[in-house]
Every structure is written in structure tokens, then in C-alpha cells.
Amino acid sequence: QKEVEQNSGPLSVPEGAIASLNCTYSDRGSQSFFWYRQYSGKSPELIMFIYSNGDKEDGRFTAQLNKASQYVSLLIRDSQPSDSATYLCAVTQTGANNLFFGTGTRLTVIP
Amino acid sequence: DAGVIQSPRHEVTEMGQEVTLRCKPISGHNSLFWYRQTMMRGLELLIYFNNNVPIDDSGMPEDRFSAKMPNASFSTLKIQPSEPRDSAVYFCASSFQGWGNTIYFGEGSWLTVV
Numbered sequence: 001q002k003e004v005e006q007n008s009g010p011l012s013v014p015e016g017a018i019a020s021l022n023c024t025y026s027d028r029g030s031q032s033f034f035w036y037r038q039y040s041g042k043s044p045e046l047i048m049f050i051y052s053n054g055d056k057e058d059g060r061f062t063a064q065l066n067k068a069s070q071y072v073s074l075l076i077r078d079s080q081p082s083d084s085a086t087y088l089c090a091v092t093q094t095g096a097n098n099l100f101f102g103t104g105t106r107l108t109v110i111p
Numbered sequence: 112d113a114g115v116i117q118s119p120r121h122e123v124t125e126m127g128q129e130v131t132l133r134c135k136p137i138s139g140h141n142s143l144f145w146y147r148q149t150m151m152r153g154l155e156l157l158i159y160f161n162n163n164v165p166i167d168d169s170g171m172p173e174d175r176f177s178a179k180m181p182n183a184s185f186s187t188l189k190i191q192p193s194e195p196r197d198s199a200v201y202f203c204a205s206s207f208q209g210w211g212n213t214i215y216f217g218e219g220s221w222l223t224v225v
Contacts, residue, residue: 043202043216044154088154098167099144099214103153 003027004091006102014110019076021087021105026070029094033065033072036088038104044088048074079109113137115217117203123223129191132220135184136205144214145178145188146202154202160186161209193224 005024013019021035032051036044050056050063050072062075072091076083086104093100116135124130136143145157158168160180168178175194180186190197200221206214 043218045216046213049213098156098159100156101154 003093003100004089004102006087006089006105008103009106010108011105012108012110013079015079015081017079017109019079019083019107019109021074021076021089021107022071023073023089023091023102024071025089025091025100027091027094027100028067028070030091031094032092033063034090034099035061035063035072035074036090036101038086038088040085076107079107081109081111084108115203115205115215117201117217117220119220120218121221121223123225124193126194126224127192128224129189130193130197130222130224132188132201132203132222134186134188134203134217136186136203137215138184140205140207140215141183142206142209142214143180143186144204144206145186146204146216148200148202148219157188157201190222193222195224198223 003026035048037047038044048058048061048063050065053065053067056063060077064073086106088104089102090099115137118133141162143160146154147157148154157170158178159166163180176190178188200219202216202219204214204216206212
């Protein structure tokens with residue numbers, strides 16, 4: 001079992017819709033959770049992090065964490081074509097000795 | 112502010128040749144990471160330095176790979192001899208105090224071994 005699992009997609013949503021990206025992780029002791037966005041041919045850039053159960057909102061982005069179920073999700077409201085990218089979920093290992101990345105979900109927002 | 116700087120951006124080399132990738136972390140950051148990204152395996156941590164000391168190199172594929180960090184502002188990743196399966200994008204990243212804080216990635220070094 002991989003440490004972090006994501007649906008590779010592609011996920012296509014129309015402009016203005018809500019995009020929902022999901023991630024599950026295997027290490028129950030994980031403490032920190034990150035969402036990175038990676039445009040084609042570019043490096044990953046952090047868009048959100050979350051440490052506590054519940055929701056965290058930042059502009060059009062909302063991260064949701066459920067440690068009991070070991071999943072973390074990212075909602076993008078009012079999706080824009082510029083949101084089209086691969087979204088990487090990253091989770092720290094217990095003791096924070098490593099940061100495991102999922103293989104990413106490719107999102108396409110259709111104008 | 113300058114971000115993480117990597118060089119070369121692109122390299123094409125022949126199998127068996129030595130490849131050296133370079134990285135300058137963000138000033139003030141004391142944690143440096145080398146990652147490799149491929150379509151099949153995604154982003155994989157190769158090695159992690161903290162205060163110039165290698166903390167975890169368990170991700171280094173084999174003895175052909177080596178990494179150094181002689182000072183706080185410079186690190187190298189060397190592959191000798193290179194093989195076609197080493198073709199990937201190699202990212203250097205840095206942060207202040209490990210993974211608890213934001214990790215900033217460089218633009219990557221795109222390596223092709225033919």
C-alpha cells in the first residue's frame with residue numbers, strides 16, 4: 001500500500017464549478033498535510049496546509065482533514081481555467097522524518 | 112527574494128557519464144531536500160539535509176548516487192555512472208526546520224540519459 005494515494009484523474013470540471021480532490025494516507029500518526037499545485041513543466045508550489053481535523057479556508061480553496069478516516073481533501077470553488085494543473089497531496093510521516101507525496105490528480109477546468 | 116536555484120535546467124548525457132546537479136537553497140533555510148519526479152513513481156525523496164548534515168538518505172537509489180552539502184548555501188547531487196533509468200526531473204527544495212514549515216521547490220533539473 002502506498003503511503004499517500006490519489007486518484008490520478010484526469011478530473012474535468014466546467015468553469016465556475018467546485019472541484020473536489022481527494023487523498024488518503026496510510027500512516028495514522030501523520031501530523032501535517034499539504035496540498036501542492038504543479039503546472040505542466042513547472043515545480044510544485046504550496047497552496048495550503050492543514051494540521052487539525054476540520055476545514056481550513058483560504059480564498060477559493062478549502063482543505064478538509066479527517067484523521068479518523070485518514071483522508072484529506074481540497075475543494076476549489078468557482079474553478080477557473082488557470083486552476084488547471086496537477087494537485088499533489090503530501091503527508092508527513094510520524095516523527096516528521098519524511099514527507100510523502102501522492103502521484104497527483106490532474107485537474108482540467110473547461111471554459 | 113531569490114528562490115531555490117538549480118542548475119543545469121536541462122541536461123542530456125550519454126549512459127555511463129557522470130552527472131552533477133547543483134542547488135542553492137533559499138538564504139536562511141536550514142533544511143534541504145533532493146527529490147526525483149517521474150511519471151510512474153511521482154515525487155520521491157532522495158535525501159534530506161538539516162544544518163548541512165545528511166539526516167535521511169534512505170531514498171538514494173543505489174551507490175551510483177551521492178549528495179553533498181559542503182555549506183549552507185550549496186548542495187550537489189551526483190550520479191556516476193548514469194543510466195537511462197535515471198532520466199527524470201530532479202528537484203531541490205528547502206525550508207526552515209524540516210517539513211513542519213513550507214517547502215519551496217526549485218525549478219528542477221530535467222535529466223535525460225541516452
